[in-house]
Amino acid sequence: MRSRSFVTGFLLAAGSAVGAVVYRRRASRRRERVDLYFGDGSMVSLAEGSPGADRLLAHARELLSTARA
Amino acid sequence: MSPPAAALADLTEISTQIETAVVFDREGTVLESTVDDERAGRLAGTALELLKAAEDARPEAAEPLAQLDVALREGSVFVVTDQDRLIAATTAPEPTVGLVFYDLKSCLRGLAEESKPKPRKRAAPAKKTTRTRAKKDDAKS
Numbered sequence: 001m002r003s004r005s006f007v008t009g010f011l012l013a014a015g016s017a018v019g020a021v022v023y024r025r026r027a028s029r030r031r032e033r034v035d036l037y038f039g040d041g042s043m044v045s046l047a048e049g050s051p052g053a054d055r056l057l058a059h060a061r062e063l064l065s066t067a068r069a
Numbered sequence: 070m071s072p073p074a075a076a077l078a079d080l081t082e083i084s085t086q087i088e089t090a091v092v093f094d095r096e097g098t099v100l101e102s103t104v105d106d107e108r109a110g111r112l113a114g115t116a117l118e119l120l121k122a123a124e125d126a127r128p129e130a131a132e133p134l135a136q137l138d139v140a141l142r143e144g145s146v147f148v149v150t151d152q153d154r155l156i157a158a159t160t161a162p163e164p165t166v167g168l169v170f171y172d173l174k175s176c177l178r179g180l181a182e183e184s185k186p187k188p189r190k191r192a193a194p195a196k197k198t199t200r201t202r203a204k205k206d207d208a209k210s
Contacts, residue, residue, distance in 0.1 A: 034139045035166075036123050039132030052126040059119035060139035060146040066111045067089040067104065067159040068144075 032057055072183035073101030076176050084172040086165065088144070090158040091116070092180065100154070100180075116148050116157035123148075136174075138166055145169075151177040 032048040034056045046053035073092050080090060081103055091102035093113035102109035123137050136149040140163075147158045147169055156173050 030142065032139075032141050034123070034126075035137060036126065036134060037136045038127065039135045042128075042131055044126070044128065044131075046126065052122075055122050056119060056126065056139060057141065059115060059122055060141060061143075063112060063115040063119060063146050063157065064141060064144050064159055066108060066115060069108065 034060070071101070073180055076179045076183070077101050077103055079179070080172055080176045084169065086160045086169055087158045087172065088160055090156060090173075090176075092154065092156050092176075093117075094153050095155070112157060116146075116155065119146070119157075120148055120150070120155070136170060138170070147173060149173040149177060151181060154180060 034046045034053055036044045036046070038044075046056065048054070048057060077090055077092065081087060089103050089112070091104070091109050091112045092100045093109075093116070094100065095117070097110070097113045097117050099106070099109045099113050102112070104112065119139075120134065120137070123134055127134060134150065136147070138148075139146040142162065144162050145160045145164050145166075147156075147160070149156050149170065151174070154177055156177055158169065158173055160169060
Protein backbone atom coordinates (compact mmCIF):
# COMPACT_ATOMS: atom_id res chain seq x y z
CA MET A 1 0.00 0.00 0.00
CA ARG A 2 2.78 2.34 1.05
CA SER A 3 4.99 1.48 -1.89
CA ARG A 4 2.06 1.97 -4.25
CA SER A 5 1.44 5.50 -3.04
CA PHE A 6 5.15 6.19 -3.31
CA VAL A 7 5.17 5.06 -6.96
CA THR A 8 2.07 7.17 -7.68
CA GLY A 9 3.66 10.22 -6.08
CA PHE A 10 6.92 9.66 -7.93
CA LEU A 11 5.14 9.32 -11.28
CA LEU A 12 3.13 12.47 -10.61
CA ALA A 13 6.27 14.45 -9.74
CA ALA A 14 8.16 13.14 -12.78
CA GLY A 15 5.22 13.89 -15.08
CA SER A 16 4.94 17.44 -13.73
CA ALA A 17 8.66 18.02 -14.23
CA VAL A 18 8.57 16.78 -17.83
CA GLY A 19 5.44 18.85 -18.51
CA ALA A 20 7.10 21.98 -17.12
CA VAL A 21 10.19 21.49 -19.31
CA VAL A 22 8.09 20.94 -22.44
CA TYR A 23 5.92 23.96 -21.65
CA ARG A 24 8.94 26.22 -21.09
CA ARG A 25 10.57 25.05 -24.31
CA ARG A 26 7.44 25.70 -26.34
CA ALA A 27 6.90 29.08 -24.70
CA SER A 28 10.48 30.18 -25.40
CA ARG A 29 10.15 29.07 -29.03
CA ARG A 30 7.04 31.20 -29.43
CA ARG A 31 8.78 34.28 -28.08
CA GLU A 32 9.69 36.88 -30.65
CA ARG A 33 13.44 37.43 -30.96
CA VAL A 34 16.20 38.81 -33.16
CA ASP A 35 19.42 36.88 -33.78
CA LEU A 36 22.35 38.91 -35.09
CA TYR A 37 25.34 37.06 -36.59
CA PHE A 38 28.63 38.90 -37.05
CA GLY A 39 31.56 38.40 -39.38
CA ASP A 40 33.77 36.94 -36.64
CA GLY A 41 31.23 34.17 -35.97
CA SER A 42 29.79 35.72 -32.82
CA MET A 43 26.04 35.94 -32.30
CA VAL A 44 23.77 38.16 -30.22
CA SER A 45 20.19 37.18 -29.48
CA LEU A 46 17.73 39.90 -28.46
CA ALA A 47 14.41 38.70 -27.06
CA GLU A 48 11.31 40.89 -27.14
CA GLY A 49 11.37 43.42 -24.35
CA SER A 50 15.15 43.66 -24.25
CA PRO A 51 16.70 47.06 -25.13
CA GLY A 52 17.07 47.53 -28.89
CA ALA A 53 14.90 44.54 -29.80
CA ASP A 54 11.60 46.42 -30.16
CA ARG A 55 12.91 48.67 -32.96
CA LEU A 56 14.22 45.66 -34.87
CA LEU A 57 11.00 43.71 -34.33
CA ALA A 58 8.96 46.67 -35.62
CA HIS A 59 11.03 46.83 -38.84
CA ALA A 60 10.74 43.07 -39.31
CA ARG A 61 6.97 43.17 -38.75
CA GLU A 62 6.67 45.90 -41.39
CA LEU A 63 8.78 43.85 -43.80
CA LEU A 64 6.67 40.75 -43.26
CA SER A 65 3.39 42.61 -43.76
CA THR A 66 4.73 44.22 -46.99
CA ALA A 67 5.79 40.80 -48.26
CA ARG A 68 2.35 39.34 -47.60
CA ALA A 69 0.29 42.34 -48.74
CA MET B 70 17.04 34.84 -67.90
CA SER B 71 19.38 37.29 -66.06
CA PRO B 72 21.78 35.80 -63.46
CA PRO B 73 19.89 37.26 -60.44
CA ALA B 74 16.58 35.98 -61.83
CA ALA B 75 18.05 32.52 -62.37
CA ALA B 76 19.56 32.52 -58.87
CA LEU B 77 16.22 33.44 -57.27
CA ALA B 78 14.36 30.89 -59.37
CA ASP B 79 16.81 28.23 -58.13
CA LEU B 80 16.39 29.46 -54.56
CA THR B 81 12.59 29.26 -54.52
CA GLU B 82 12.75 25.88 -56.21
CA ILE B 83 15.20 24.45 -53.68
CA SER B 84 13.88 26.06 -50.51
CA THR B 85 10.17 25.48 -50.02
CA GLN B 86 10.28 27.42 -46.74
CA ILE B 87 11.03 30.75 -48.43
CA GLU B 88 7.87 32.70 -49.30
CA THR B 89 9.39 35.88 -50.75
CA ALA B 90 12.94 37.00 -51.48
CA VAL B 91 14.54 40.16 -52.81
CA VAL B 92 18.15 40.76 -53.90
CA PHE B 93 19.33 44.36 -53.63
CA ASP B 94 22.41 46.50 -53.11
CA ARG B 95 23.41 48.81 -50.24
CA GLU B 96 21.73 51.79 -51.94
CA GLY B 97 18.41 49.93 -51.96
CA THR B 98 18.41 49.22 -55.69
CA VAL B 99 16.50 46.02 -56.35
CA LEU B 100 18.39 43.57 -58.57
CA GLU B 101 15.77 40.84 -58.56
CA SER B 102 12.81 39.70 -56.50
CA THR B 103 10.00 37.18 -56.32
CA VAL B 104 7.39 39.95 -55.92
CA ASP B 105 6.31 42.93 -58.06
CA ASP B 106 8.63 45.95 -58.46
CA GLU B 107 6.73 48.28 -56.14
CA ARG B 108 6.64 45.81 -53.25
CA ALA B 109 10.24 44.77 -53.92
CA GLY B 110 11.39 48.39 -53.53
CA ARG B 111 9.55 48.72 -50.23
CA LEU B 112 10.94 45.39 -49.03
CA ALA B 113 14.51 46.44 -49.90
CA GLY B 114 14.06 49.80 -48.12
CA THR B 115 12.66 48.20 -44.97
CA ALA B 116 15.37 45.52 -45.00
CA LEU B 117 18.04 48.25 -45.17
CA GLU B 118 16.42 50.04 -42.21
CA LEU B 119 16.37 46.75 -40.32
CA LEU B 120 20.05 46.22 -41.13
CA LYS B 121 20.97 49.73 -39.97
CA ALA B 122 19.05 49.25 -36.71
CA ALA B 123 20.86 45.93 -36.24
CA GLU B 124 24.25 47.58 -36.84
CA ASP B 125 23.36 50.07 -34.08
CA ALA B 126 22.72 47.16 -31.71
CA ARG B 127 26.14 45.65 -32.54
CA PRO B 128 28.62 45.35 -29.66
CA GLU B 129 31.65 47.64 -30.14
CA ALA B 130 34.23 44.89 -30.49
CA ALA B 131 32.22 42.81 -32.95
CA GLU B 132 32.90 42.67 -36.69
CA PRO B 133 30.30 43.95 -39.18
CA LEU B 134 26.98 42.14 -39.38
CA ALA B 135 26.96 39.12 -41.69
CA GLN B 136 23.36 37.94 -41.35
CA LEU B 137 20.31 38.22 -39.13
CA ASP B 138 17.02 36.52 -38.53
CA VAL B 139 13.95 37.82 -36.77
CA ALA B 140 11.46 35.28 -35.45
CA LEU B 141 7.95 36.69 -35.19
CA ARG B 142 4.73 34.88 -34.34
CA GLU B 143 3.45 35.42 -37.90
CA GLY B 144 6.67 34.35 -39.63
CA SER B 145 10.40 34.94 -39.90
CA VAL B 146 12.55 37.51 -41.67
CA PHE B 147 16.09 36.82 -42.87
CA VAL B 148 18.74 39.20 -44.20
CA VAL B 149 22.15 38.00 -45.46
CA THR B 150 24.91 40.32 -46.68
CA ASP B 151 27.72 39.60 -49.11
CA GLN B 152 29.88 42.71 -49.59
CA ASP B 153 27.73 45.08 -51.71
CA ARG B 154 24.90 42.66 -52.35
CA LEU B 155 22.18 41.63 -49.88
CA ILE B 156 19.26 39.27 -49.85
CA ALA B 157 16.16 39.51 -47.67
CA ALA B 158 13.62 36.71 -47.37
CA THR B 159 10.47 35.90 -45.45
CA THR B 160 9.25 32.48 -44.31
CA ALA B 161 6.38 30.92 -42.40
CA PRO B 162 6.72 30.68 -38.56
CA GLU B 163 9.40 28.39 -37.11
CA PRO B 164 11.48 27.63 -40.22
CA THR B 165 14.68 25.56 -40.20
CA VAL B 166 16.93 28.57 -39.62
CA GLY B 167 20.24 26.93 -40.61
CA LEU B 168 18.82 25.60 -43.84
CA VAL B 169 17.32 28.96 -44.85
CA PHE B 170 20.62 30.75 -44.16
CA TYR B 171 22.48 28.12 -46.18
CA ASP B 172 20.16 28.55 -49.16
CA LEU B 173 20.32 32.35 -49.04
CA LYS B 174 24.12 32.34 -48.80
CA SER B 175 24.36 29.88 -51.69
CA CYS B 176 22.16 32.19 -53.76
CA LEU B 177 24.37 35.21 -53.04
CA ARG B 178 27.54 33.20 -53.69
CA GLY B 179 26.13 32.05 -57.00
CA LEU B 180 25.38 35.65 -57.98
CA ALA B 181 28.89 36.76 -57.02
CA GLU B 182 30.40 34.01 -59.17
CA GLU B 183 28.18 34.98 -62.11
CA SER B 184 29.30 38.60 -61.95
CA LYS B 185 33.01 37.76 -61.79
CA PRO B 186 34.83 38.21 -65.09
CA LYS B 187 35.52 34.79 -66.47
CA PRO B 188 39.22 34.03 -67.05
CA ARG B 189 40.29 33.87 -70.67
CA LYS B 190 40.95 30.52 -72.09
CA ARG B 191 44.61 29.88 -72.68
CA ALA B 192 45.72 28.89 -76.09
CA ALA B 193 46.29 25.18 -76.20
CA PRO B 194 49.99 24.26 -76.25
CA ALA B 195 51.31 23.09 -79.55
CA LYS B 196 51.18 19.37 -79.92
CA LYS B 197 54.46 17.58 -79.88
CA THR B 198 55.05 15.64 -82.99
CA THR B 199 56.87 12.42 -82.52
CA ARG B 200 58.84 10.92 -85.27
CA THR B 201 59.24 7.26 -85.52
CA ARG B 202 62.72 6.25 -86.37
CA ALA B 203 63.16 3.51 -88.73
CA LYS B 204 64.76 0.57 -87.06
CA LYS B 205 68.32 -0.11 -88.01
CA ASP B 206 67.44 -3.63 -89.11
CA ASP B 207 64.74 -2.26 -91.42
CA ALA B 208 67.14 0.22 -92.91
CA LYS B 209 69.70 -2.45 -93.63
CA SER B 210 67.26 -4.72 -95.41
